[in-house]
Amino acid sequence: MANVVHMLISHQLIYVLLLFSLAHTENVVVFRPSYLTATRPVVSALLLGNTSDISLSVRTVSPSNTTGSIGLPSCVSEVTQWILTVEQVGKTAVRVHLRLDKSLRLCTANDTDTDCCPDPLCVLETLQVSACAGGTPQASLLIQAKIYALLVPANAASDNKTTIPNQVYQPLGSCPCDLTFGACDVRCCCDEDCSTEDLKLFVSHCLPGPFGGQVSPPPDYVCSVQSSENSPDWFPFLCVHSPPKNNPYLGLFYQGAIIKSTPGPTFQGPVLSAPVPVDVYIEGSPILTLNDQYLTIAQKVLGQCANNAPVAFLKNFNVECVTPLRTCPARSPLPVDLMIKVKDGQGGDVTVEEMDEVATDLSQFISSTDGAASSGEGLICENVTIALDYTFYWKGNYITNITLTRTVGTITLIGSVPLTTRYSAAFLNGEFMGETNSGNPGYQVGRPVIAGNEDTLDNNASSIQRTSINLWKPVSDGLCVTYEKKPVLFGENSTSGCLLPISQENLTECDLLRETVNSLQAALTSAIYVARSGNPDPLSVTDWVHISFVTVNLSTTMENTTSSCYGIPSHQHIHVWTLITSMVEGIPQREIRAVQISYSMSTWALDCGGGDVSPCVDPVETQLFPITSSVTFTDIPVNTGPPKTRFQINFTEYDCSRNDVCWPELAFPMTKYYTGEPYSQSLAKGLILVFFFITASILGTPWRQIRQAWNISTL
CATH class of the missing domain: 2.60.40.10 (Immunoglobulins)
Structure with a gap:
């Protein structure tokens, strides 16, 4: 029997497999x-x-x-x-x-x-x-x-809409769910616009309650509801007399008129009004021309170049826009008349002074030479605008002068040329460039840490030229060759890095490798000062703190092998100590008290495990090694009071700040913590109260009873 079952199962399995094979x-x-x-x-x-x-x-x-x-x-x-x-x-x-x-x-x-x-x-x-x-x-x-079937209004569609001009208090409407004029509202069974066929579609799903036109029965506490059979004995005294028209829905329904709606687009751009003239300029306000229009220069907006972006007061920028140049432009990218008049912020105006420069080297403006040639046949475009550099001189809240350097060049087109045009704006206050601050006065979290280098002016006075402390910012393939730098942001710890390709041939020259990595790390931070606050004075040295560098001794003799190098400064760490110095309108003001830059050493050796032995065999085959940088912010705790005594440390049950019951506060009016009145007056009043308490105890009934009991026990 078992053999028969096995044969049947095997035959069925073969049949399924044949069907599966046939299907395929x-x-x-x-x-x-x-x-x-x-x-x-x-x-x-x-x-x-x-x-x-x-x-x-x-x-x-x-x-x-x-x-x-x-x-x-x-x-x-x-x-x-x-x-x-x-x-x-x-x-x-x-x-x-x-x-x-x-x-x-x-x-x-x-x-x-x-x-x-x-x-x-x-x-x-x-x-x-x-x-x-x-x-x-x-x-x-x-x-x-x-x-x-779909529910379609019986009447022709119209654009009529119901408006509610004024509120009218009235009893509950006869059909509150009738919201659309001249059309049947779904599930609104009291809507007179619904035909019999329409009602058949949702007659069993009508909107319940008062809003569906079905007034709920009065509540049980109304006097007219309770009958004599089921009324409690207290009901005639506690029931509520309320007419049916007095319901909680008064004022929710209105009477209005019918108006014709005006057809128009769903999305319509708002009409921008002319800019309102301002008396003085403040940081970030747009600069206006003499005819109350924005002064516009090409800028980056959401990562894209916008040709007509307003220039903001005291906001420096330097952008590059790449555009394909196929034919000679009829005129420069911006208006031909660049010598326009700008409001100075004091009721007067300033004229833009234009100066033209001719660029002979176009390598930084033309990224590809496939479509351009310095000589030979091709379409020659003369006086093409390739750079516009504005310089705004300001003092206080007004502009004193504006200069524009317009750089032009001659381009010979052979096909299409990707032209890189540069636009910049710099605000100078006297001899110093106006920079965006990172706080006023304390640093704001997320703003760049301000660094600087010492610069000597013409009058032998020293000033601090602003710069930044940077971290690695890998782009594209993450290699150190194509790296970018990002500034250190206050209060935000961060770690980043890039990859450096190293071969066996590089590991034979460890001193050169260490110097190369050290120079890459040192290029991140070229400053020697860091600003204490977010708005430092470039002429005041007291507003700046020296950066402490932990030097790396690269001359120390280390034991190297043919395939490894020791003492590679592969990690740069920036440690920033901050302190809360004051409070302005409840906002803590943070300052930088110290900055230290140190390096961590590591050993680099080729890894030939996992079956990949080509880097160890081929001297030019490379492996990627990481070079990293990080920043850490540490808050210095604020000393809020004198140190605790040994009694407060050992006997914590008497510490009022750590217990619900504070025995020392029993005599609070006579202690130094009571500030309601002078200490001498509170002490005198407290002693008088103690005197009265002792006198009442001696002369009162309890003391007399104690004295009588004492006399009886003595006898």
Whole structure:
């Protein structure tokens, strides 16, 4: 018996495997899913398999009265009220779409149009979609369509809207859910605009409660509700007399008029008014021309170049915009007349002084020489504007002078040239450039840490030229060759780095490798000072702190091998100590008290494990080694009071700041912590109270009873 069972199982398994192999050999097609129920006029399914020679047909089918089955698929297509379309979504997948070619509007009584639904149940039929190859059905899809008619207003659509000009207090409306004028609101059974056919669609789903026009019965506490059978004995004294019109929905419904809406676009750009003239300039305010227009220069906005961006007062910028140059420009990128008049902020005006310079070396402006040539045949473009550098001189809240350096060049075009145009604006206060501060006066979290180097002026006076402390900012492939720098932001700890390709040949010259890495790390921070506060004075040395550098001794003899180097300064760490010095309007003002830059040494050796031995065999094959930098901010705790005594440390139960019950506060009015009045007066009043308490105790009844008991015990 067991052998027979094993034979049957093996035969079934072989049969399944044969079917699976046959399906893969013939690459059959199937519908996924093979059965759908459609409640909308659009339905779709996927046809999977080899669909290159497959044709589709659709027909209406019905189950047999005797067997109840649909029947075999047929490749003969019939005329139906559905439109069949296909969409190729892959090599072995086709999306099949069926769309109902019929209006779902419910027919009215006097409707002569046949393209409507006579009954609320508009479509009730079964469709069969067959996938055929050479006239033979390969797969079929059954769709059971059951679609109801759409609710369309009985009247023609209008743009009338109900407005609420004034509030009118009145009792509960007869149909509060009637919100649309001249149209039937869904589930609002009291809406007079709804026809009988409309109500049949949602008659069992009407909006309940007062807002649906169905006023709820009065509550039980109303005197007119309770009957004599179930009323408690206290009900006549505590029930509420309230008329039916006095309900909590008074004032929620209004009476309004009907107005005609004005058609217009859904999204419409606002009309910008002319800029309001200002008396003086403040930091960030736009600079205005004499005709109250913005002074605009090309700038970067959201990473893209904007040709007409307003210039902000005391906001320096230096941007580069790359544009393809195919033909000679008819004029310079900006207006021809650059010598315009600008308001100075004091009621007067300043004229822009323009100076032209001719650039002979165009290598920094043309990144590719494929389409440009210095000589030879080609289209010659003369006096092309390649740089506009503005310098604004300011004092206080006004502008004293404006100079513009316009750089032009001659370009010979052969095809298309990517032209890099530079635009800059610098604000100078006397001899110093106006810089954006990082706080006033304390540093703000997230603003750059201000660093500086000492600079000697013409009058032998020294000043601090601003710069920044930087970290690595890897871009593209993350290599140190293509690196960028990002400034250190106050209060934000950060770690970043880049990758340096090293070969076996580089590891044979360890001294040169250490000097190379050390020079890369030193290039991040070229400053020797850091500003204490966020708005330092460049002429006051007391506003700056020396940066402490932990020197790296590269001359120390180290034990190196042929494939490794010791003492590589691969990590640079910047440690910043900050301190809260004051409070301004409840905001703590933080200052930098010390900055230390140190290096961590590491050993670099080639890793030939994991089957990759090419770096150890080929002397020029490279491996990537990380060079990192980090910054850490440490807050110096503020000493808020004198140190604790040994008594406060050991006997914490008497410490009022650490316990709910404070025994020393029992005599609070006589201690130094009481500040309601002078200490001498509180002490005198306290002693008087103690005197009265002792006198009342001696002369009072308790003392007399104690004295009598003492005399009786003595006798």
